[in-house]
Amino acid sequence: MYRDLFASEPSVVASAPGRVNLLGEHTDYNQGLVLPTPLPYQTVVEASATQGLEVYAENFQELKRRGLEEPKQGDWLDYLAGCLWVLRRRGYEVPGLRAYVRSQVPMGGGLSSSAALEVATLRALRELYGLPLDDLEIARLAQEAEVEYVGVRCGIMDQMASSVGRLGYGLLLDTRDLSTRLVPLPVGYRVAVVDSGVPRRLAESGYNTRRRECEEACARLGVSSLRELSMADLPRLEGLPGPLGRRARHVLTENTRVLEGVRALEEGDVGRFGELMLASHTSLRDDYEVSTPELDRLVEVELRHGAVGARLTGAGFGGATVALVEEARYEAFRQGVLEDYPKARFL
Numbered sequence: 566m567y568r569d570l571f572a573s574e575p576s577v578v579a580s581a582p583g584r585v586n587l588l589g590e591h592t593d594y595n596q597g598l599v600l601p602t603p604l605p606y607q608t609v610v611e612a613s614a615t616q617g618l619e620v621y622a623e624n625f626q627e628l629k630r631r632g633l634e635e636p637k638q639g640d641w642l643d644y645l646a647g648c649l650w651v652l653r654r655r656g657y658e659v660p661g662l663r664a665y666v667r668s669q670v671p672m673g674g675g676l677s678s679s680a681a682l683e684v685a686t687l688r689a690l691r692e693l694y695g696l697p698l699d700d701l702e703i704a705r706l707a708q709e710a711e712v713e714y715v716g717v718r719c720g721i722m723d724q725m726a727s728s729v730g731r732l733g734y735g736l737l738l739d740t741r742d743l744s745t746r747l748v749p750l751p752v753g754y755r756v757a758v759v760d761s762g763v764p765r766r767l768a769e770s771g772y773n774t775r776r777r778e779c780e781e782a783c784a785r786l787g788v789s790s791l792r793e794l795s796m797a798d799l800p801r802l803e804g805l806p807g808p809l810g811r812r813a814r815h816v817l818t819e820n821t822r823v824l825e826g827v828r829a830l831e832e833g834d835v836g837r838f839g840e841l842m843l844a845s846h847t848s849l850r851d852d853y854e855v856s857t858p859e860l861d862r863l864v865e866v867e868l869r870h871g872a873v874g875a876r877l878t879g880a881g882f883g884g885a886t887v888a889l890v891e892e893a894r895y896e897a898f899r900q901g902v903l904e905d906y907p908k909a910r911f912l
Contacts, residue, residue, distance in 0.1 A: 566611070566665060567611035567612075567613075567664075567665035570621050570628070570665060571613075571663060571665070573613070575611035575612055575613050575664075575665070576612065576613040576614065576693060577611075577612050577613075577689050577692040577693050578609065578610070578611050578612075578689075579609070579610050579612070579685050579686075579688035579689035579691075579692060580607040580608060580609045580610070580685050580688075581607065581608055581680075581681045581682075581683075581684035581685035581688060581727045581728065582603040582604055582605070582606060582607055582608075582670070582681060582727055582730070582732075583603070583604045583606045583607075583608070583669075583670035583671075583677050583678060583680075583681045583727070584601045584602065584603050584604055584677045584680070584681075584722075584723060584726035584727055584730060585601065585602060585604055585756060585758050585878050585885075585887045586599060586600070586601045586722065586726075586878050586879070586887070587600045587601065587602055587735055587756070587826070587842070587878075587887060587889075588600040588819070588822055588823045588826045588841060588842065588845055588876075589601075589722075589819055589820070589822075589823040590819060590845060590849055590853075590876075590877075590878065590879075590881075591775060591815065591816065591819070591849070591853055591855070591880075592740070592816055592819050592820055592823070593720030593721060593722035593738075593740045594718070594719070594720040594740075594776055594779070595779055595790055595791040595792060595816045596740050596741040596790040596791070596792035597740060597741075597791070597792055597816060597819065597820045597823075598737070598738070598739055598740070598819075598820045598823040598824065599722045599736075599737075599738050599740060599823065600735045600736065600737055600738075600748070600823050600826055600827065601722055601723075601725075601726035601730065601735070601736055601738070602726070602730060602732075602733075602734065602735050602736065602750065602756060603726055603727065603730040603731065603732050603736075604670070604756075604758065604912075605732060606668075606669040606670045606671075606681075606912070607668070607669055607670070607681070607685075608666065608667075608668040608669070608670050608678070608681040608682050608685045609666070609667050609668070609685065610664050610665075610666050610682075610685040610686055610688075610689045611664060611665045611666075612662055612663065612664040612665075612686075612689040612690075612693060613662075613663045613664075613693070614660070614661065614662070614663070614693050614694070615660070615661045615662065615663040616660050616661045617630065617631060617632045617633055617660075617661045618630060618631045618632075618633065618642065618645060618646055618649065618661060618662055618663075619661075619662075619663045619664075620642060620645055620662070620663070620664045620665075620666060621664070621665050621666065622641055622666045622667075623665070623666060623667035623668075624666075624667065624668055625641060629641075629642045631646060633646070633649060633650075633653070633660075633661060637714060637715065637716075643714065643715050644679055644682050644683055644686070644710070644711070644715060645662065645664070645666075645682070645686050646714065647683070647710030647711065647713075647714030647715050648683055648686045648687050648690060648706070648707070648710050649661070649662060649690070650710065650714045651706050651709050651710040651713070651714065652687075652690060652696070652706065655706075657694065657696055658694070659690055659693075659694050659696075662686070662689070662690065662693070664686070664689065666682065666685075668681065668682065671760065671912060677723035677726065677727060679711060679715075679717070679719075679723070680707060680711070680719075680723035680724045680726070680727045681727050683707035683710055683711060683724060683727075684703055684704070684707050684724060684727040684728045687703045687706055687707055688703065691703065700728045700729045701725075701728070701729060701743065703724075703728045704721060704724040704725045704727070704728040704729060705721070705724075705743075707724040707727075707728065708720075708721045708723075708724045711724075718772075718773060718776060720740060721740055721743070722738060722740060725738050725743070725745070726738075729745060731747055733749065733750055734747040734748060734749055734750060735747070735748040735749075735750055735827070735830065736748075737823070737827050741790075741792055746827075748827050748830050748831065749830070750830065751830065751833070751835045751838075751889075753891060753892050753893070754835065754873070754889055754890065754891055754892060755889075755890050755891075755892050755895050756887060756888075756889060757867075757872070757887070757888045757889075757890050757895070757898070757899075757911065758878070758885055758886070758887055758911070758912040759863060759867065759885060759886050759887075759888065759902065759909050759910065759911055759912070760884070760885045760909065760910040760911075760912060761857070761859045761860050761863050761883060761884065761885060761886065761908065761909070762859070762908030762909065762910060763857055763859045763860070763883035763884070763908075764883050764884075765879070765880060765881075765882050765883040765884040771855060771880065771881065771882045772880045775812060775853065775855065778808060778809055778812045779791060779812055779813065779816065781809055782802075782805055782809040782810070782812060782813045785805055785806075785809065786798075786801060786805070786813075791813055791816045791817065792820070794813070794817055795817070796817060796818070796821060798817070799814065799817065802814050802817075808854070811851075811852040811853070811854075812852065812853060814848075814852050815848045815849065815852035815853040818844075818848055818852075819845060819848060822841045822844060822845055822848075825837070825841055826838050826841045826842075829841065835873055835889070836873060838873070838874060838889065839872070839873035839874025839875075839889055840874065841874070842873075842874030842875060842876045842887075842888075842889065843864075843868070843874055843875065843876065845876045846861075846864055846875065846876035846877055849876070849877055849881060850877075853881075855877070855880065855881025855882055856877055856881055857881070857882060857883055859883070859908075860877045860881070860883070860884075860886060862906065863875075863886050863902075863906050863909060864876060864877065864886055864888075866901075866902050866905045866906045866909075867886065867888045867890075867898070867902055869901070869905070870897070870898045870901030870902050870905070871890060871891070871894045871897065871898045871901070872888040872889060872890050872898065873888075873889045873890065873891070874888065874889045875887070875888035875889070885912070899911060
């Protein structure tokens, strides 16, 4: 803990959750609709003011120091340095941060460990230096730090879910204007996050490739983003070369699934919501081509053992699935999945 390492008490303690995405995958960087929900796993930052950066990461058992004028170094400290960088670029006086970081959010599973770290760090800095930042601005700054400092071309869904989401609710987020609505999740059901045991080794390169394909599809269709299109434009996609039409079709249909999913939840139609989760996975597998045989197998096993719906979550190319399961059937579901897919790891 902070006191043991730095021989003093932290001035502030801040935290932020990871998230899982229920519907709306690979739509956020296309100005589309998403429906994430926060998870009960937190990243905690115990912090005090100092000059420069001095941070111990419990998960890595590593202490790092860096001056604020030093360049990024391609390591985990970049995420905290980026938070200071973006605040200083906005004109805030933030001379530094001494912190002890611990996290329950699994890394590399598509559950937004980086966004949780950024949001928790910015919350700590907000309290330390009395910064006039609301939770929406925290999300904006966190994404800006990751995109422009760390260099990951992420959308804003992860940071929004971590900063303004609420446990027990889906967060309907329109990434075009950042408007949000909380949607209650069904009572008596559990959101199960299951790691496939396949590391997301190709996720970053595949993610960037899909972004470029969507941008090329927009250029050929004469629109600034795929959000400008509707389901009525589906026939136009058939004229696009290579995989571009399939990529655009996934985004269009996924936006529609998000809206239908919200309606199903609000009407208490859990079965319909589960069907939409499976349709999303099918589209990610066939049109967006980011699934793997292991993820497909895990989804099939989850459905066989009682999940109402299941799909891959995150960028794909490995990582985790999300399933919706009746609470009363959860233990039987869990045992059945582990028997049929021994590599599964329940979070």
